[in-house]
Amino acid sequence: xxxxxxxxxxxxxxxxxxxxxxxxLDAARELALRDGVGAVSLADIAAEVGMHKSAxxxxxxxxxEIFLRLAxxxxxxxxxxxxxxxxxxxPDPRQVADVLANSVADRPLFCQLxxxxxxxxxxxxxxxxVRAFKQAVxxxxxxxxxxxxxxxxxxxxxxxxxxxxxxxxxxxxxxxAAHPSxxxxxxxxxxxxxxxYPDFRATLVRFVRTYLTGLLNE
Amino acid sequence: xxxxxxxxxxxxxxxxxxxxxxxxLDAARELALRDGVGAVSLADIAAEVGMHKSAxxxxxxxxxEIFLRLAxxxxxxxxxxxxxxxxxxxPDPRQVADVLANSVADRPLFCQLxxxxxxxxxxxxxxxxVRAFKQAVxxxxxxxxxxxxxxxxxxxxxxxxxxxxxxxxxxxxxxxAAHPSxxxxxxxxxxxxxxxYPDFRATLVRFVRTYLTGLLNE
Numbered sequence: 001x002x003x004x005x006x007x008x009x010x011x012x013x014x015x016x017x018x019x020x021x022x023x024x025l026d027a028a029r030e031l032a033l034r035d036g037v038g039a040v041s042l043a044d045i046a047a048e049v050g051m052h053k054s055a056x057x058x059x060x061x062x063x064x065e066i067f068l069r070l071a072x073x074x075x076x077x078x079x080x081x082x083x084x085x086x087x088x089x090x091p092d093p094r095q096v097a098d099v100l101a102n103s104v105a106d107r108p109l110f111c112q113l114x115x116x117x118x119x120x121x122x123x124x125x126x127x128x129x130v131r132a133f134k135q136a137v138x139x140x141x142x143x144x145x146x147x148x149x150x151x152x153x154x155x156x157x158x159x160x161x162x163x164x165x166x167x168x169x170x171x172x173x174x175x176x177a178a179h180p181s182x183x184x185x186x187x188x189x190x191x192x193x194x195x196x197y198p199d200f201r202a203t204l205v206r207f208v209r210t211y212l213t214g215l216l217n218e
Numbered sequence: 219x220x221x222x223x224x225x226x227x228x229x230x231x232x233x234x235x236x237x238x239x240x241x242x243l244d245a246a247r248e249l250a251l252r253d254g255v256g257a258v259s260l261a262d263i264a265a266e267v268g269m270h271k272s273a274x275x276x277x278x279x280x281x282x283e284i285f286l287r288l289a290x291x292x293x294x295x296x297x298x299x300x301x302x303x304x305x306x307x308x309p310d311p312r313q314v315a316d317v318l319a320n321s322v323a324d325r326p327l328f329c330q331l332x333x334x335x336x337x338x339x340x341x342x343x344x345x346x347x348v349r350a351f352k353q354a355v356x357x358x359x360x361x362x363x364x365x366x367x368x369x370x371x372x373x374x375x376x377x378x379x380x381x382x383x384x385x386x387x388x389x390x391x392x393x394x395a396a397h398p399s400x401x402x403x404x405x406x407x408x409x410x411x412x413x414x415y416p417d418f419r420a421t422l423v424r425f426v427r428t429y430l431t432g433l434l435n436e
Contacts, residue, residue: 038337038338115391118394119333119394122399122402123400125401127401130401130402134402161414162428165415166388168391169391170384170391172391173333174387177336183340183341183345184352187345187348187349196379197383206380207384209432210433210436211429212432213431213435214431214433215428217431218427218428
């Protein structure tokens with residue numbers, strides 16, 4: 001308990017508070033990548049970063065706020081990566097689809113948070129935290145949109161948004177299919193043909209290609 | 219306690235056990251349709267059906283088994299409805315897409331269970347329960363497949379499976395987007411243009427049309 005007390009005194013200085021804030025986010029990210037977002041509790045994060053739960057809750061409202069802040073960061077970093085990759089993609093739509101799908105598939109935490117954000121994270125935080133999250137997501141999308149339009153001049157704004165949104169929904173769902181429960185893994189060991197969509201990246205690339213073909217042929 | 223004891227004695231007869239089993243599933247279905255699958259606990263189901271949790275666990279392994287059994291039923295009923303609707307659909311692919319999308323959109327519990335099955339339900343039950351569920355899903359899909367192939371002769375078996383799978387993943391994700399948290403509802407009240415995909419059925423129809431166009435133009 002002595003250490004915790006000393007730690008808390010230290011963290012009164014703004015730069016030390018900032019370090020703690022970042023350490024909590026880092027711990028949550030590491031645990032989520034190892035165990036899956038759904039399996040990580042506030043107590044797990046507190047133990048990983050070496051704080052009491054009560055001290056941790058001076059930095060974040062809830063467990064869900066921690067993951068929603070990680071989702072903001074993931075959206076921003078995904079957008080930056082996608083813009084860079086799209087700048088040299090096209091005009092072959094298949095190449096643009098591959099770049100877009102891979103920009104998502106490269107980010108396993110992002111794929112999980114795309115599912116959990118509407119499902120649980122946006123439910124267990126204040127209106128202000130949701131507002132900040134939605135603004136950050138919107139800004140990221142507004143930054144990527146021109147890059148996608150440049151790469152695919154034939155696609156309108158609404159179709160570009162559909163491509164982002166449905167690629168995200170597909171990534172969230174296909175991630176679950178490619179990371180089944182131990183029980184399903186055991187079933188697939190008995191009958192390997194029963195495993196559908198085991199290769200997450202290849203399936204997502206195939207989906208985005210097909211869906212983009214549909215958008216371009218409507 | 220007296221009533222519970224009497225009820226349990228009564229339920230020793232097989233037909234009464236069967237009635238209890240069905241009553242538990244009915245209660246879970248009602249609660250999930252009212253509050254959402256994620257919000258319904260085993261205690262809620264026990265209270266709704268008027269049993270003790272311990273008595274309920276003589277019928278089902280876990281809360282998750284209850285919902286997985288409901289998912290089996292939903293898959294079977296969806297398949298029967300889709301087969302009937304597909305028998306008069308086509309050859310216009312847009313008409314087939316509409317029939318398929320509406321067969322899913324007509325079933326709000328199905329849309330939720332498509333999300334929760336891989337996410338949580340298949341994780342908290344025994345191998346035997348998962349095996350029975352997967353077999354039931356596979357049988358349902360194998361029954362619908364010929365009906366879809368008749369309606370869309372140009373589509374191969376693999377593309378037909380992709381159409382089912384991605385329509386299901388899209389339905390699961392779009393359901394979440396169309397049923398946001400109270401916080402997100404409050405944000406949308408401030409700025410109605412911020413609400414994306416509020417009309418679940420229309421958005422799913424549009425997605426299935428576009429994706430099918432892509433499958434037919436690959």
